[in-house]
Amino acid sequence: xxxxxxxxxxxxxxxxxxxxxxxxxxxxxxxxxxxxxxxxxxxxxxxxxxxxxxxxxxxxxxxxxxxxxxxxxxxxxxxxxxxxxxxxxxxxxxxxxxxxxxxxxxxxxxxxxxxxxxxxxxxxxxxxxxxxxxxxxxxxxxxxxxxxxxxxxxxxxxxxxxxxxxxxxxxxxxxxxxxxxxxxxxxxxxxxxxxxxxxxxxxxxxxxxxxxxxxxxxxxxxxxxxxxxxxxxxxxxxxxxxxxxxxxxxxxxxxxxxxxxxxxxxxxxxxxxxxxxxxxxxxxxxxxxxxxxxxxxxxxxxxxxxxxxxxxxxxxxxxxxxxxxxxxxxxxxxxxxxxxxxxxxxxxxxxxxxxxxxxxxxxxxxxxxxxxx
Amino acid sequence: xxxxxxxxxxxxxxxxxxxxxxxxxxxxxxxxxxxxxxxxxxxxxxxxxxxxxxxxxxxxxxxxxxxxxxxxxxxxxxxxxxxxxxxxxxxxxxxxxxxxxxxxxxxxxxxxxxxxxxxxxxxxxxxxxxxxxxxxxxxxxxxxxxxxxxxxxxxxxxxxxxxxxxxxxxxxxxxxxxxxxxxxxxxxxxxxxxxxxxxxxxxxxxxxxxxxxxxxxxxxxxxxxxxxxxxxxxxxxxxxxxxxxxxxxxxxxxxxxxxxxxxxxxxxxxxxxxxxxxxxxxxxxxxxxxxxxxxxxxxxxxxxxxxxxxxxxxxxxxxxxxxxxxxxxxxxxxxxxxxxxxxxxxxxxxxxxxxxxxxxxxxxxxxxxxxxx
Numbered sequence: 001x002x003x004x005x006x007x008x009x010x011x012x013x014x015x016x017x018x019x020x021x022x023x024x025x026x027x028x029x030x031x032x033x034x035x036x037x038x039x040x041x042x043x044x045x046x047x048x049x050x051x052x053x054x055x056x057x058x059x060x061x062x063x064x065x066x067x068x069x070x071x072x073x074x075x076x077x078x079x080x081x082x083x084x085x086x087x088x089x090x091x092x093x094x095x096x097x098x099x100x101x102x103x104x105x106x107x108x109x110x111x112x113x114x115x116x117x118x119x120x121x122x123x124x125x126x127x128x129x130x131x132x133x134x135x136x137x138x139x140x141x142x143x144x145x146x147x148x149x150x151x152x153x154x155x156x157x158x159x160x161x162x163x164x165x166x167x168x169x170x171x172x173x174x175x176x177x178x179x180x181x182x183x184x185x186x187x188x189x190x191x192x193x194x195x196x197x198x199x200x201x202x203x204x205x206x207x208x209x210x211x212x213x214x215x216x217x218x219x220x221x222x223x224x225x226x227x228x229x230x231x232x233x234x235x236x237x238x239x240x241x242x243x244x245x246x247x248x249x250x251x252x253x254x255x256x257x258x259x260x261x262x263x264x265x266x267x268x269x270x271x272x273x274x275x276x277x278x279x280x281x282x283x284x285x286x287x288x289x290x291x292x293x294x295x296x297x298x299x300x301x302x303x304x305x306x307x308x309x310x311x312x313x314x315x316x317x318x319x320x321x322x323x324x325x326x327x328x329x330x331x332x333x334x335x336x337x338x339x340x341x342x343x344x345x346x347x348x349x350x351x352x353x354x355x356x357x358x359x360x361x362x363x364x365x366x367x368x369x370x371x372x373x
Numbered sequence: 374x375x376x377x378x379x380x381x382x383x384x385x386x387x388x389x390x391x392x393x394x395x396x397x398x399x400x401x402x403x404x405x406x407x408x409x410x411x412x413x414x415x416x417x418x419x420x421x422x423x424x425x426x427x428x429x430x431x432x433x434x435x436x437x438x439x440x441x442x443x444x445x446x447x448x449x450x451x452x453x454x455x456x457x458x459x460x461x462x463x464x465x466x467x468x469x470x471x472x473x474x475x476x477x478x479x480x481x482x483x484x485x486x487x488x489x490x491x492x493x494x495x496x497x498x499x500x501x502x503x504x505x506x507x508x509x510x511x512x513x514x515x516x517x518x519x520x521x522x523x524x525x526x527x528x529x530x531x532x533x534x535x536x537x538x539x540x541x542x543x544x545x546x547x548x549x550x551x552x553x554x555x556x557x558x559x560x561x562x563x564x565x566x567x568x569x570x571x572x573x574x575x576x577x578x579x580x581x582x583x584x585x586x587x588x589x590x591x592x593x594x595x596x597x598x599x600x601x602x603x604x605x606x607x608x609x610x611x612x613x614x615x616x617x618x619x620x621x622x623x624x625x626x627x628x629x630x631x632x633x634x635x636x637x638x639x640x641x642x643x644x645x646x647x648x649x650x651x652x653x654x655x656x657x658x659x660x661x662x663x664x665x666x667x668x669x670x671x672x673x674x675x676x677x678x679x680x681x682x683x684x685x686x687x688x689x690x691x692x693x694x695x696x697x698x699x700x701x702x703x704x705x706x707x708x709x710x711x712x713x714x715x716x717x718x719x720x721x722x723x724x725x726x727x728x729x730x731x732x733x734x735x736x737x738x739x740x741x742x743x744x745x746x
Contacts, residue, residue, distance in 0.1 A: 082661060110484070179618055211688030228611055235612075248678065253666060258678060259678060291451065291455035291456065315584030324610070
């Protein structure tokens with residue numbers, strides 16, 4: 001097979017197109033730009049699976065009426081620093097930032113703020129929200145459930161999403177430490193990639209329909225992903241437990257659909273037969289650094305932490321120990337200047353959305369942003 | 374080699390002995406019983422490495438003056454729901470419960486409470502603290518750093534402790550979901566066990582002094598443990614990131630010794646050449662369930678979660694999917710009635726402590742609690 005073809009677009013061009021698409025579906029201008037900012041952040045940080053590549057799925061959901069473009073996000077229960085928020089079936093990319101703002105506003109008032117959110121859908125990259133907290137000198141936490149794809153340790157059935165956890169810490173001279181990890185051993189996209197390349201996957205990534213571990217990527221469609229740690233010997237009970245934690249904080253606490261009942265994101269995914277709540281769920285937290293320590297003192301200590309860890313003697317075959325968030329930070333520096341490489345299949349999706357909505361999208365014209373490479 | 378010999382003691386007998394030992398070292402009666410309760414909880418829940426097996430190390434630390442028996446635990450900075458606590462070099466088994474109580478009291482007042490603690494030492498099992506929160510209808514979080522034994526992904530030097538994370542959720546009819554996991558792939562004790570049995574360990578648990586993965590348990594003494602996920606392909610960057618999170622929340626935030634600078638627990642461990650703070654650090658959180666949802670509604674939803682996950686079709690070779698905390702809960706039921714089996718090496722330690730302190734400890738007398746099995 002040949003290498004995939006990419007077209008490179010300025011990130012602002014993709015963001016503007018995205019914002020206009022959401023406005024086409026009756027989302028208010030400010031909300032549409034907010035939603036576009038979340039997807040754009042994924043693209044500039046190199047998390048390609050969560051950027052414009054997902055726009056088509058959001059469009060599909062608008063087309064079938066699954067998303068309320070005029071959602072009114074409400075606090076339904078609160079006790080000072082903790083609250084439950086109902087997303088009113090809004091776009092996760094809008095519900096997420098609004099709920100996160102509630103958490104941060106609570107933190108401004110009470111030192112910390114913690115919000116569990118129901119009646120929402122996919123919110124983009126988890127680290128978008130923890131990064132927002134840094135702008136307010138807070139430590140931000142973000143979690144979400146997603147549709148079932150992961151099996152619990154020793155199980156032969158999908159019961160959990162890839163359920164990511166993000167938390168970020170600001171440096172003083174250094175870029176922030178940004179932790180953002182799915183609690184599955186790998187993302188589903190890695191298995192799809194192996195399939196496209198005709199390769200097998202490592203033992204421990206996935207199971208087949210019988211619950212046996214498999215290295216054939218085709219098997220995942222009737223099987224599922226394993227949790228971080230893979231098996232008992234290598235700590236698979238830990239990945240399962242972390243995924244359960246995300247599921248409970250995001251859904252059981254808020255009244256969203258937990259575990260296997262999470263509604264699917266993409267149209268081709270099978271919907272669960274039963275609903276136990278409203279939409280999917282998120283969980284946001286924010287803590288004022290100043291409540292624990294002088295903000296600059298903390299940031300300088302983070303610098304020291306980063307510098308000591310960077311100096312760790314590397315293992316054979318590796319140049320250096322990385323700091324969580326390093327690859328995304330490097331990518332952001334490059335892509336903000338050089339643009340976002342978009343794979344042909346996603347370009348085709350965007351052209352399709354352009355035709356459907358009438359919003360112009362230009363590719364391969366030397367006078368326009370899309371330049372075939 | 375022969376199977377190790379155990380002596381079984383009623384848990385109350387071990388707890389009383391432990392409390393008297395701490396009192397011998399000038400700890401107040403109430404504090405001594407509190408500390409004994411933490412160690413006893415580890416023993417009844419089957420986490421043998423963290424129970425009376427550790428008493429000798431605490432005694433050693435009292436003997437060299439590393440622990441302040443009359444510590445005055447103080448809030449040194451606070452903004453409503455968040456605070457930094459100084460443990461005044463007290464016993465971690467006393468500082469931990471007091472700091473956790475501060476977090477829970479803040480939660481009673483502000484809906485949630487978050488406490489980062491410096492100037493402390495080993496606090497026992499992380500889940501002791503998350504379980505305490507359940508008694509107050511709160512969701513409890515607990516983390517701590519510990520002395521360096523884990524390498525960051527791609528590193529050839531120890532930089533982090535096994536840095537556990539615990540969180541617990543109460544059921545209504547069911548026992549609670551109790552998550553308590555070290556962020557290393559396995560506990561150091563598992564490697565020591567393999568060494569005693571003359572066995573090799575699985576690839577991915579540890580590295581040697583050169584930073585290469587090794588299956589020879591002897592190599593760990595000059596090498597180190599790998600983080601959960603082991604290598605890049607299997608998610609080792611995630612275990613490293615989780616360990617970093619614990620380190621920063623517990624230590625960088627509170628002003629304790631982070632990363633490689635954590636002072637050692639046991640006397641035979643080499644002390645770091647430099648100090649960057651006070652003692653080691655913990656992080657406690659508590660959230661009032663009632664701030665998010667009616668407490669009984671939440672507990673019944675947890676019951677539903679537990680029951681759905683228990684019914685997951687098991688993978689070949691397994692009977693059932695477990696709920697986090699199941700093995701410890703089963704153990705607690707048995708050991709509360711049948712007593713705690715203590716391995717001979719630990720019995721010898723306890724006899725040694727008895728001789729040193731003059732506190733009676735009886736073994737192998739039919740009229741006394743220790744019954745050789």
